[in-house]
Amino acid sequence: MSGTDFGTEPDAGTVYLVGSGPGDPELLTCKARRLLEQADFVLHDKLPGPKIIDLLPDDRRKDVGKRAHGDRTPQSEINELLVQHARDGQSVVRLKGGDSFVFGRGGEEAEYLAAHGIPFEVVPAVTSAVAAPAVAGIPVTHRDHASSVSFVTGHEDPTKPESTVNWAALADTGGTIVVLMGVTRLPDYTDALLEAGMPAETPVALVERATWPNQQVATGTLETIVDARDSVGIEPPAITVIGDVAGTRESVVEFLANESAAGASDSATSTRE
Incomplete structure (x- = not known):
């Protein structure tokens, strides 16, 4: 039509x-x-x-x-x-x-x-895909860590017979993966990335309700982020950032002047090893 x-x-x-x-x-x-x-x-x-x-x-x-x-x-x-x-x-x-x-x-x-x-x-x-990580002190690209970024939905059309996201290919990109609407399915795609060979120690961050008064951030690794999500109590809507850029938050969060992001850091739980 x-x-x-x-x-x-x-x-x-x-x-x-x-x-x-x-x-x-x-x-x-x-x-x-x-x-x-x-x-x-x-x-x-x-x-x-x-x-x-x-x-x-x-x-x-x-x-x-x-x-x-x-x-x-x-x-x-x-x-x-x-x-x-x-x-x-x-x-x-x-x-x-x-x-x-x-x-x-x-x-x-x-x-x-x-x-x-x-x-x-x-x-x-x-777009929240860039803004949410940014207010939490995480750049989606960084000259030292990531020269590409992939935006992925964590909530595909339920009428699809199977996922059209190629997690194995994403694991090989070497760049940043940003997942929108992916809180509930976090265990599924972190397991898929691990099975595809992405290192278990890859930094991951979850940013819930970015720029809202009740913003929260949880940080961890590909192996520990599900526990970090549950410990902090992250709920939708939230953005997931996977890749080395997620680890840069630790070096800047103490000086991050974004009012909501600074408040959120107090409730964030880091389970990186």
Whole structure:
């Protein structure tokens, strides 16, 4: 199905696919903040963070993320809501955590909108895949440690018959691996990397709710990070950083001025050997 199937809706409003960054309102782009202030309606998940969601008037927003008891708004319903509000002539913001085009389904929503003749604009953002490690004092690349970085989802489409992530190939890259949405499956992919020959002493860090007031960090090795996760109590949403760069945190954390990251370091448990 292509945009020519419907043609452009003559009176449709515009949908803005907006990334909110990792959660700190000060890391919203100027354009994202302006669009949120001007939007007729906002469809958001919980990942933008409480401080950003609190900026939105209750009568102009709808939570379409995960709710109590594990209920979720189906993506098909979100797509229809975007089209419905736009066809009513409204300016609509679809607000996602991080960048909407990095494991944020922004590409799927863009295709759906185009197929239904709805004009849309993509508003890039600071991706959590880079920002979360950074505020914890971890660069995803470093001249002495990593010349490449791979971004991987830890939560693939459950309808897939098997994982499409080649963990064995990633183990051979020699660069940094950043796993998004991978807290629950941490034992699975750390075991896969170990089986593929990645050294057990490879540094690993977990950064939960980066830039939020309740940010937490846990550090360890490929062999010990599951115990570190459980000791600190890391829960989703969190980013996993695997590779030598994760070990650089120890040399900088004492002087790290990021307020939330400095607070998180007090609760972090290091199980490196």
